[in-house]
Amino acid sequence: MSERHLFGTDGVRGTANTWPMTADMALRIGAAAGRFFRGDGANGHRVVIGKDTRLSGYMFENALTAGLTSTGMNVLLLGPVPTPAVGLLTTSMRADLGIMISASHNPHADNGIKFFGPDGFKLSDAAEAEIETLVSGELAPVAAGEIGRATRVDDGRFRYAERVKATFPQGMRLDGLKVVVDCANGAAYRVAPEVLWELGAEVIAVGVRPNGLNINDKVGSTHCETAQEAVVAHGADVGICLDGDADRVILIDETGAVADGDQIMALFAGRWAEQQRLRDGVLVATVMSNLGLERYLGGLGLRLERTKVGDRYVVEAMRRGGWNLGGEQSGHIVMTDFATTGDGLLAGLQFLAAMIETGLPASALSRRFERVPQLLRNVRFGLGQDPLSEASVQAAITAAEGMMGARGRVLIRKSGTEPLIRVMAECEDEGLLAEVVDGIVAEVESVTAAA
Known part of the structure; x- marks a missing residue:
């Protein structure tokens, strides 16, 4: 396998208009990915592209489209959607490749390019290394008559919303619950409040006015203070804090206290084990997860399988072991029964379902163990x-x-x-x-x- 320099733990990322996140490099990456996935050279291959709300997203969307269509790939442009929506729609729309333009929780000046294979899962290190090799080589375009087309897809958000709602227990409603949702002025600024409201919740939405420059700015999963204040001020039952591309979540209980990914995973693992849903009694998390989580699971007779940092490596371990629950302390919660990648909104809904099923407040559910300093x-x-x-x-x-x-x-x-x-x-x-x-x-x- 070739050594990777362009790709990091989650695709390509950096400051916009600075190597490697330049329009020229995005075009080359698009052309290389098109070559890699087009394979047999037959026209008609498809790629879906989503993005968050960063100003530079327009530039990279256009550059990637140019590179991909030059290799004969047909591009389906989703506009602003969460990262897990790209994983979902790559498979449901029978695309050969999915691309998300986002730098996740980073400030607006940064951006990134993440890839999903036709199975909806993020690419392996080996696949990324092959694409990187193609980037540095000669990218011969196809003949003029074989250039791909680009089409706007208007219903991507709605397809994702219906899929996420379908993961909520059948017949259950959120009526009577007051929920703060902080969308980080990012990709979920429309879909997350819509889903919660359609399921019956009273919704207080913050971080839902993106202007291209305010993504993750004092809002979202890395800046929970705004949501904490809103939960206390409105007497809400719970707060759901997403990041810029909505693939991670941090929860706020009714007192304003924060629960990170480790506490959420501890709750889900314990409940799933009781329901005999947790495969082999294993939770997959990274080396960053707190020692308190490992000890808590051990007390329940469960096992913590650790990986290196990056939700992609968590998912790879889950797939190898046949396990169905994993994530990161930072809030990526991966439930492969429902999705191919971390999904902050989906995880938030599962937490709300636990509140309804147990009748317990968020504070009683989100403090599963004492953290080791x-x-x-x-x-x-x-x-x-x-x-x-x-x-x-x-x-x-x-x-x-x-x-x-x-x-x-x-x-x-x-x-x-x-x-x-x-x-x-x-x-x-x-x-x-x-x-x-x-x-x-x-x-x-x-x-x-x-x-």
């Missing part, structure tokens, strides 16, 4: 630097692991989307926790400054 710090590094290869940094990590022993764990990794070293540790002794993290951070900062 976790400290995460990020250190930025420069172009061409590789701090983790430095002997002094490795020595600092080894020393930290020795100090921690069996009392906790240390996790050091490169971000897959930004030039950052993420330094994380968990331990009940918060003094030791700070000492361990500070020591590694100091050494990383020292080698990056000296370079």
Whole structure:
């Protein structure tokens, strides 16, 4: 397999109009993906493209369309839809490829390109490496008579809405529930409030006025304060915070307290196990999930299967093991009984169903375990630097692991989307926790400054 430089943990991502997120590169990526998926050269192959609400989305949508149609792919443009809608519609519309233009929870200046295969699942590392090889090569266009067409699809949002509502227990309604939904001024700004209202909820919607520049700006799953204030001010039963492309969710209980993906997964795993729905008693999560979640599952006789960071790797492990529930602490909740990728709205609906079925408030359902204190710090590094290869940094990590022993764990990794070293540790002794993290951070900062 070729080494990947263009693709990160979730497609290609960066600042718009800066490599690799330029119009020229998007055109080449589109042409390369078209070549890869068109395969036998027969005309009529289809690709669906969705996007979030970033201003740069127009530019990348047009550039990708140009590249794809130049290879004979027919493009179906969905407009602003959640990422899970692209996974769904890739299969339901019999497309060979799905593309989502989004940088998820990042600020508006960033953007990204994510790929879904014809089965609705994100592409493997191997497939992305092959596309990357094509990007750097000669992209010969098809003959003039074989150029693809581009068509706007007006009902993509509605198709997705009906599919999500169909996952809600039959005959159940949200009547009497007051729900705050924060759409991050992103891709779900219309569909999420519509779905909740159509199921009977009283909806207080925030983050539903996108202008191309305000996606994730003090709203959404990474900035829950707006939703917390709205829940308390309106006396709401629960708050659902989505990110810019609505593939992750953070919940707010009726007191304004936050529940992250680990708490949501703990609830779902426990309930699914009771209902004999959790395959093999396994929940799949990443190395970032809290140690408290692992201990909680162990107490229920369940097992936590850990993967490297990235919801794509969670899904790959789920598919290999035949497991049906997984996700990330950041709020990606993957339920392969219903969807091929994380879906914040779907997960929110499953939580609301649990509230109705149990008669319990959100606070009683969203606090499944006591978190082990976790400290995460990020250190930025420069172009061409590789701090983790430095002997002094490795020595600092080894020393930290020795100090921690069996009392906790240390996790050091490169971000897959930004030039950052993420330094994380968990331990009940918060003094030791700070000492361990500070020591590694100091050494990383020292080698990056000296370079």
